[in-house]
Amino acid sequence: MPTMPSVSRLNAPVSMVMAGIVVLASLIVTMSFGAADIGLRDVAASLCNALGGDCQVAPITERIVLELRMPRALLALLCGAGLALAGAVLQTVTRNPLADPYLFGISSGASFGAVIVIAAIGAGESVVSQYGMSFGAFAGSALSVLLVISLAGSGVQIERMLLAGVAVSFMFSAGTSLVLYASSPEAAASLLFWTLGSFASASWNKLLVPGAIIVLCLLIFIAYSRPLRAVLAGDESARALGVEVNRLRVGMLLLSSLMTATLVANCGGIGFVGLMVPHIVRRFTYRRSRHLFLACAVFGGIFMLWVDVLARVLVAHSELPVGVITAAIGSLFFLIVLKRRSWLEHA
Amino acid sequence: MVQHPKLLLRHVVRVCIALLMVGVFSKAVWAAGAQRVIALAPHSVELIYALEAGDRLVATTDYADYPEAARSVPRIGGYHGIQIEKALAMNPDLVIAWDGGNKSQDIDRLESLGLRVYRSRIVSIDAVADELRTLGTLLDLTEKAEALAQGYEAELAAIRAANANKPRVRFFYQLWLDPLKTLTSESWVNEIPRSCGGENIFDRHDSSAYPQVSIEGVLIGKPDVIIVPSHHGTAKAATDHWQRWPEIPAVRNGHIHGFDGDLLHRASLRLVQGLRDVCAVFDQVRGEREHTNR
Numbered sequence: 001m002p003t004m005p006s007v008s009r010l011n012a013p014v015s016m017v018m019a020g021i022v023v024l025a026s027l028i029v030t031m032s033f034g035a036a037d038i039g040l041r042d043v044a045a046s047l048c049n050a051l052g053g054d055c056q057v058a059p060i061t062e063r064i065v066l067e068l069r070m071p072r073a074l075l076a077l078l079c080g081a082g083l084a085l086a087g088a089v090l091q092t093v094t095r096n097p098l099a100d101p102y103l104f105g106i107s108s109g110a111s112f113g114a115v116i117v118i119a120a121i122g123a124g125e126s127v128v129s130q131y132g133m134s135f136g137a138f139a140g141s142a143l144s145v146l147l148v149i150s151l152a153g154s155g156v157q158i159e160r161m162l163l164a165g166v167a168v169s170f171m172f173s174a175g176t177s178l179v180l181y182a183s184s185p186e187a188a189a190s191l192l193f194w195t196l197g198s199f200a201s202a203s204w205n206k207l208l209v210p211g212a213i214i215v216l217c218l219l220i221f222i223a224y225s226r227p228l229r230a231v232l233a234g235d236e237s238a239r240a241l242g243v244e245v246n247r248l249r250v251g252m253l254l255l256s257s258l259m260t261a262t263l264v265a266n267c268g269g270i271g272f273v274g275l276m277v278p279h280i281v282r283r284f285t286y287r288r289s290r291h292l293f294l295a296c297a298v299f300g301g302i303f304m305l306w307v308d309v310l311a312r313v314l315v316a317h318s319e320l321p322v323g324v325i326t327a328a329i330g331s332l333f334f335l336i337v338l339k340r341r342s343w344l345e346h347a
Numbered sequence: 348m349v350q351h352p353k354l355l356l357r358h359v360v361r362v363c364i365a366l367l368m369v370g371v372f373s374k375a376v377w378a379a380g381a382q383r384v385i386a387l388a389p390h391s392v393e394l395i396y397a398l399e400a401g402d403r404l405v406a407t408t409d410y411a412d413y414p415e416a417a418r419s420v421p422r423i424g425g426y427h428g429i430q431i432e433k434a435l436a437m438n439p440d441l442v443i444a445w446d447g448g449n450k451s452q453d454i455d456r457l458e459s460l461g462l463r464v465y466r467s468r469i470v471s472i473d474a475v476a477d478e479l480r481t482l483g484t485l486l487d488l489t490e491k492a493e494a495l496a497q498g499y500e501a502e503l504a505a506i507r508a509a510n511a512n513k514p515r516v517r518f519f520y521q522l523w524l525d526p527l528k529t530l531t532s533e534s535w536v537n538e539i540p541r542s543c544g545g546e547n548i549f550d551r552h553d554s555s556a557y558p559q560v561s562i563e564g565v566l567i568g569k570p571d572v573i574i575v576p577s578h579h580g581t582a583k584a585a586t587d588h589w590q591r592w593p594e595i596p597a598v599r600n601g602h603i604h605g606f607d608g609d610l611l612h613r614a615s616l617r618l619v620q621g622l623r624d625v626c627a628v629f630d631q632v633r634g635e636r637e638h639t640n641r
Contacts (some may be wrong), residue, residue, distance in 0.1 A: 034561065034563050035560070035561045035563040035564040035567065036563045036564075036566065036567045037567075060566065060594050063594070064563055064566060067591075068561075068562055068563060181427060184426070185426050186523065189523075190523070190525070190526070193526045193559075198526065200526060200527070200559075200561060200562075201525060312561075317549070317558060317560070317564070318555070318558040318559055318560065319526075319559050319560070319561060
């Protein structure tokens with residue numbers, strides 16, 4: 001399939017600066033959406049004060065912008081970036097364009113961990129239980145990744161891993177359903193909401209861990225982008241170039257799982273982003289571009305920022321879970337891609 | 348075609364007598380009211396015990412825990428559904444189903460199996476009186492039911508009259524903490540704080556009864572009281588969560604109050620107690636307001 005003119009042939013620093021500007025602009029504009037009547041001017045004034053300036057804005061407005069909207073926007077940005085990045089890495093390492101961050105039962109494992117916590121402590125009842133849910137979700141994801149890796153065996157073949165992922169996913173889904181059945185309706189509703197994903201409970205504290213992990217992983221992926229591109233050409237040719245394919249594969253899987261598990265633990269199960277964003281970005285950059293990962297992170301972050309805006313404004317006086325919107329967009333996207341493919345084949 | 352008119356007449360008379368006896372017998376059954384009752388809603392159970400007909404209950408569902416005697420009634424289901432076989436085996440002559448609380452497939456199934464089903468549907472706090480009257484007719488306890496219903500209506504009227512002209516108190520009804528859910532004026536439960544002279548900060552008719560809302564929405568609503576019904580979280584947890592926002596009058600003045608959820612969400616006679624509890628809190632707020640304004 002012919003690729004579009006490569007943007008990566010543009011001056012890399014120029015692209016990065018442009019990306020940075022778009023991210024900043026998106027952040028500021030998306031922060032002007034919300035239940036309270038706070039527009040761009042108030043957002044700008046609050047930011048001005050935060051940076052040490054002295055701008056006119058009501059104290060409550062400033063608090064809302066800096067303590068509610070800003071952490072929320074940053075969390076959405078991080079989540080989108082992280083999921084897109086994980087998707088890009090997994091698709092590269094498994095040479096499978098349908099690879100998804102949730103491939104290894106991460107989402108099911110996280111739901112299972114979260115529901116155990118809900119059943120034990122009680123859902124949404126206290127701050128302890130909120131952190132407890134994140135911890136439980138992370139533990140569940142970690143467990144599912146370990147199970148998949150141990151089931152996949154020492155050869156770490158792609159096909160076995162994918163199958164193991166599916167099996168583990170089913171197993172945790174069954175477990176979740178069982179625990180839910182025995183819980184109260186409120187717990188069931190709470191878990192359903194959590195599964196669909198939301199940034200509503202974002203706070204500055206919650207940003208620390210995901211932020212650190214995503215930035216760290218991004219740097220590692222960029223550092224390893226050459227060996228990863230070698231793997232894209234095939235296991236044998238990669239080995240011929242001196243790449244330890246199995247170790248690289250397992251390492252990348254573990255890292256992207258770590259990232260995904262952290263994000264799911266903090267934001268719930270938001271699907272399709274990791275699957276869709278790399279596809280979109282690959283259309284506009286050369287497939288083996290070394291800027292692919294960074295581009296995915298940036299595009300994923302901006303995408304998620306605007307999806308969160310939709311979540312806040314689509315239904316009057318209420319909020320939709322983010323996962324519902326990404327699922328709708330994602331399914332539409334793939335329908336279009338499949339349609340285009342069949343047109344091209346028949347053309 | 349009449350070949351033996353006398354024989355025919357004898358047959359006709361026999362049939363008439365039989366029908367008459369069936370009619371009398373049914374009337375006798377009807378007059379005695381239902382004797383074996385399955386109540387599939389906790390509020391119906393409470394009302395039946397209020398009518399002193401608790402001994403007629405043969406089965407109920409999981410959450411029927413008031414009065415104490417109700418706990419020993421056999422359970423045949425709960426949130427996840429009703430065990431239809433067990434219901435049939437109990438051989439009830441009346442099933443009180445909960446429209447909105449039981450799965451509609453279960454209710455339809457019971458009806459299609461020939462059981463006599465009454466669908467209880469609560470649309471307002473006043474409906475409890477009508478519910479009592481209907482139960483009175485079904486159980487043939489009309490006098491007792493009428494007395495209880497009138498007593499309930501009188502108490503409601505008294506509370507409403509007492510609060511009609513008091514200054515409004517703005518409230519936020521915290522149905523759930525994470526996600527943050529509330530109830531609007533689309534829900535009948537809203538009438539309880541409203542009858543105490545309250546104003547729901549999410550008083551809207553364009554949204555659903557139980558929308559998910561944001562912290563921002565509560566901040567701009569500036570409620571004087573945050574109502575936390577007990578089986579949806581504790582007041583302590585809510586206080587911990589909201590203390591970051593002293594801009595909210597309810598937080599600043601320490602008016603995040605827990606209430607027994609059964610007294611606010613169950614359509615039984617205990618709603619009056621729930622009303623009194625909420626009104627007491629609102630009066631406290633008004634008292635403090637007056638005190639600071641002096």
